[in-house]
Amino acid sequence: MFRTGSRRGHDQGPAPEALRLVKVTRTYGSDDSAVTALDGVTLGLGRGTFTAVMGPSGSGKSTLLHCAAGLDRPDSGIVRIDGTELTGGGEAELTKFRRGRIGFVFQQYNLLETLTVAQNTVLPLKLAGQRVDRRRAKEVLTSVGLGDRLGHRPDQLSGGQRQRVAIARALVTEPRVIFADEPTGALDTRSARDVLRLLQQAVRVHGRTVVMVTHDPVAASYADSVLFLADGRLAGRMDAPTPDAVAERLAHLGDDVAMGV
Amino acid sequence: MLAMRSIRHRPGRFLATLLSAFLGAAIIMTFNSMHDTAGQQGVDSTSSETLSTAAGVVGGYGTLLVFFAVASTLTVNVRQRAAELELLRCSGATPAQLKRMVVGEAVVVALVGAAMAIGPAMLGGRALLEMFQDSGQVAESVPYSFGTIAYVTGIDITLLASAGAAFLAVRRATRGQERRGGARRFLAYGALLVGTVSVASTFAFSASDAALMAPAAYGAILLSVGFAMLAPRLLEGVLNRLPLNGASGWLAVRNLRERAGQLAGILMSLILFTAVATATLTMQAVESDTVEALGITKSVDDKNLETLNFTVVGIIVVFVCVMLVNSLYAATSYRVREFGQQRLAGATPGQVLGTVGVEGLVLTVTGVLFGALAALAGIIPFTVVRSDGVLPGEVYGIGAAVVAVAAAVTLGTSLLTARRVLRVPAVGAVAVAS
Numbered sequence: 163m164f165r166t167g168s169r170r171g172h173d174q175g176p177a178p179e180a181l182r183l184v185k186v187t188r189t190y191g192s193d194d195s196a197v198t199a200l201d202g203v204t205l206g207l208g209r210g211t212f213t214a215v216m217g218p219s220g221s222g223k224s225t226l227l228h229c230a231a232g233l234d235r236p237d238s239g240i241v242r243i244d245g246t247e248l249t250g251g252g253e254a255e256l257t258k259f260r261r262g263r264i265g266f267v268f269q270q271y272n273l274l275e276t277l278t279v280a281q282n283t284v285l286p287l288k289l290a291g292q293r294v295d296r297r298r299a300k301e302v303l304t305s306v307g308l309g310d311r312l313g314h315r316p317d318q319l320s321g322g323q324r325q326r327v328a329i330a331r332a333l334v335t336e337p338r339v340i341f342a343d344e345p346t347g348a349l350d351t352r353s354a355r356d357v358l359r360l361l362q363q364a365v366r367v368h369g370r371t372v373v374m375v376t377h378d379p380v381a382a383s384y385a386d387s388v389l390f391l392a393d394g395r396l397a398g399r400m401d402a403p404t405p406d407a408v409a410e411r412l413a414h415l416g417d418d419v420a421m422g423v
Numbered sequence: 424m425l426a427m428r429s430i431r432h433r434p435g436r437f438l439a440t441l442l443s444a445f446l447g448a449a450i451i452m453t454f455n456s457m458h459d460t461a462g463q464q465g466v467d468s469t470s471s472e473t474l475s476t477a478a479g480v481v482g483g484y485g486t487l488l489v490f491f492a493v494a495s496t497l498t499v500n501v502r503q504r505a506a507e508l509e510l511l512r513c514s515g516a517t518p519a520q521l522k523r524m525v526v527g528e529a530v531v532v533a534l535v536g537a538a539m540a541i542g543p544a545m546l547g548g549r550a551l552l553e554m555f556q557d558s559g560q561v562a563e564s565v566p567y568s569f570g571t572i573a574y575v576t577g578i579d580i581t582l583l584a585s586a587g588a589a590f591l592a593v594r595r596a597t598r599g600q601e602r603r604g605g606a607r608r609f610l611a612y613g614a615l616l617v618g619t620v621s622v623a624s625t626f627a628f629s630a631s632d633a634a635l636m637a638p639a640a641y642g643a644i645l646l647s648v649g650f651a652m653l654a655p656r657l658l659e660g661v662l663n664r665l666p667l668n669g670a671s672g673w674l675a676v677r678n679l680r681e682r683a684g685q686l687a688g689i690l691m692s693l694i695l696f697t698a699v700a701t702a703t704l705t706m707q708a709v710e711s712d713t714v715e716a717l718g719i720t721k722s723v724d725d726k727n728l729e730t731l732n733f734t735v736v737g738i739i740v741v742f743v744c745v746m747l748v749n750s751l752y753a754a755t756s757y758r759v760r761e762f763g764q765q766r767l768a769g770a771t772p773g774q775v776l777g778t779v780g781v782e783g784l785v786l787t788v789t790g791v792l793f794g795a796l797a798a799l800a801g802i803i804p805f806t807v808v809r810s811d812g813v814l815p816g817e818v819y820g821i822g823a824a825v826v827a828v829a830a831a832v833t834l835g836t837s838l839l840t841a842r843r844v845l846r847v848p849a850v851g852a853v854a855v856a857s
Contacts, residue, residue: 233767233850253849254771261769272764272853276681286769288670331768 178245180339180371181207181230186239188225199225200236201394209338212365212372214382214403216412217391223375224343226391230373231264231341232256244338261290265332265370267361269344271324273316279303279327280312286335302330306360322353329360333368340364342374346381358384379408390415437532439496439749444536444581446745447489450738452544452569452577453551454481459570460552470561473727477555480731481738486580488742493581494588495688495746497529499753501592502685508593522593529589530582537581544577545569551734560726611652618645618800625804635809636706636728643801647698650793654690655683661789671777674765679782689750690790693829696743697794700736700825701818702801707732708817709802713810740828748836755779755840762844763852772845779841783834790833791826798822 188200199222207213217223228234230241232248233256241248243263248256265286266272273282283303284294303309306326316324325345332340342361346354362384364370374385382388383405390398392415400411454477460466461474501508508521516524548569555561622642628635650657662680665672679686707729714721721729762775770778799818806812844852 228850234848252772253766254773257766257769257771266767268767268853270853272767274761274764274768276678276761281677285674285765288673289765289769289771289774291670335769 178209179206179242180209180211180244181373182242183230184240186229186236186241188229188234188236198394200229202239203394203396205389205396207371207373209371210365210369211387212362212385213374214385214388215373215375215391216377216382216388216408217397218415221391222394223391227341227343227373227375231266232260261286262335263338265335265337265340267325267328267332267340267342267345269347271316271328273324273327275316278312279308279314279319282316282327283330283334286331290335299334302334306330320353321349322356325349325353325357326360329357329364333364337370339371339373342372344376345374346376346378354381379405379412382408437528439753440493440500440529440532441536442745443489443492443496443749444533444585445540446742447485447492447584448537448540448577448581449544449547451482451485451489451580452540452573453547454478454485455576456544456548456569456573457551458572459568460565462572463566463568466565467562469723470565473555473560473723476727477731477734481734482576484735484738486584488739489581490584490588492742492746493533493585494591495750496753497588497592498595498688499750501525503753503757522590525593526586526589529585533581533585537578540577544573548573555730558726558730560723560730607652611649614645614649614652618642618649621645622800622804625808628808630809636710636805639801639805640702640706643698643702643797646800647694647794647797650797651691651694654687654694657793658683658686658690658789661785665785670770671774672781674778675781675785678778679785685754686786689747689754690786692743692746693787693790693833694794694797696739697791697825697829698797699739701795701798701822703732703736704821705798705802705815705818706805708821709806709810709815744828744832747832751833751836752840755837756844759844759847759852762841763847763849766849767853775845776838776841779837780834783837787830787833791829795822
């Protein structure tokens with residue numbers, strides 16, 4: 163498979179990009195009532211990085227995530243995941259493209275109620291027609307602290323536990339990029355911290371690339387860097403973020419845009 | 424108060440209930456207007472008897488069917504509004520108020536349905552009378568009448584059935600998942616036992632007995648009712664014996680197992696439909712063949728029986744089809760969020776449709792299997808006694824047609840609905856219901 167994790171430390175040159183967006187634009191609605199959610203966004207994220215995307219409501223965070231993850235199609239621009247360009251095509255094609263390349267973690271978990279924890283975890287493998295390694299599933303679930311809950315159903319778990327199942331599900335296919343949409347939005351602070359640490363681990367230990375949309379400065383501080391978004395455009399970047407610095411920057415985001423920076 | 428408002432704002436949601444109330448009321452009124460017609464002055468006794476029998480038999484069936492149809496649509500309706508009912512409860516509605524709201528809604532919808540049914544029922548009744556007159560079962564001179572009995576029974580039965588069904592549905596919903604399997608199982612086994620006895624008693628009759636068809640037909644129907652009540656457990660049994668591989672099959676089996684209880688209604692309709700249609704039509708065919716072979720012309724009684732058989736089957740087919748379409752459509756369109764989740768987990772639209780298809784197929788096979796079993800249990804004794812054969816040749820053709828209709832309705836409805844539901848983008852589908 164791919165061993166980005168172990169190689170990362172030795173590579174001196176620029177790491178191959180896990181995600182590349184070039185002039186991505188997405189408009190909703192038609193003519194009069196058209197809203198530009200993304201306005202020519204260009205960005206590149208290296209392998210093995212943990213990036214938070216922040217911005218006020220309506221800044222285009224979710225649209226950015228959906229376009230980058232192939233859940234939504236941009237009106238124009240290029241999206242490249244792990245060096246492969248996301249091209250048009252039907253939903254079936256996009257789904258096949260996402261399998262194995264992309265993992266998802268959502269605010270609302272999106273676990274299937276009819277399946278147990280273990281079954282939910284291996285579902286992406288089943289759907290991709292791969293052989294299901296029970297040992298591997300158990301291993302991943304143990305690593306998120308749910309090794310003793312394999313036979314439970316989602317409605318028997320707390321929010322934090324459900325989100326950890328979702329993370330296990332996202333990890334099990336060994337995707338190049340994991341997209342997380344407000345993963346801690348519905349969790350208490352302690353569960354949120356567990357979830358964020360797991361995402362961090364996915365990057366540091368397993369060498370995955372994580373892109374996380376959030377509005378919480380504390381959550382963002384777990385990332386290696388933060389990208390700020392305002393009115394559908396990139397409005398700055400912060401490396402090694404702290405909660406206070408992020409909050410401060412966020413508070414003045416509007417000013418920056420108004421000044422045209 | 425709440426009831427009126429909730430109907431005014433969501434008329435679409437009550438369409439299914441309205442349709443079953445409308446159809447039910449129409450059938451009840453159509454046949455009960457035969458009572459009115461028979462009760463007029465100057466109607467000869469043969470005509471009057473034919474009309475009363477038709478009204479009595481089909482009217483009874485009709486009441487049962489209305490109850491089942493309205494109950495099944497209302498149960499689905501109430502289940503899908505669990506969130507809304509929960510919200511109302513949280514904002515201070517007592518269980519009694521909720522009950523009043525749901526029952527009130529059902530009553531209003533039933534009234535509208537019954538009122539709408541009056542016109543079509545008059546036309547239907549007139550057509551029915553003409554049919555009887557054309558075949559010589561009723562004298563040409565008998566005029567059509569749509570009177571008190573038709574109005575009163577039609578409206579009352581529809582109202583009562585709706586209110587009762589709504590009451591049961593909301594009680595089940597507000598009480599939570601409390602299992603009362605004991606009584607149900609007792610009834611199911613009771614129906615199976617009585618059905619078997621009834622079928623077996625066919626052998627006690629002689630070939631020329633006029634009532635020969637009755638024990639076999641009722642036995643088959645009772646057996647199918649018994650199977651229908653055991654539907655969730657039968658489904659479980661079938662699932663355990665299925666070697667289904669592939670992602671779609673894997674998901675389908677797990678979904679069916681989880682939702683076995685909810686799918687019982689659909690399975691019930693399928694079993695009843697297969698059993699009643701196959702048994703009645705085949706027995707009628709055997710009867711006609713035998714009469715023809717003996718070279719006798721059919722008596723008025725024979726003709727009455729034939730007409731009744733065909734009408735009953737016709738009504739049941741239409742009703743069950745409507746119910747199946749109704750409940751499958753509701754159940755499938757309700758799954759928009761689940762389908763979205765499957766797609767986000769990496770399922771292509773084709774795989775989601777595949778899952779729905781396998782589910783529909785398993786349901787059809789299970790329903791048809793047990794329905795056919797019940798039907799055969801009635802057909803074989805009847806054929807043995809009446810015509811010295813064992814299995815009449817007609818059974819294959821009739822069976823195939825019944826299976827084709829069942830499969831087409833089940834698979835067609837669920838796949839078409841699922842395809843429509845899949846047009847919503849996955850992310851939107853997940854957000855809609857959350």
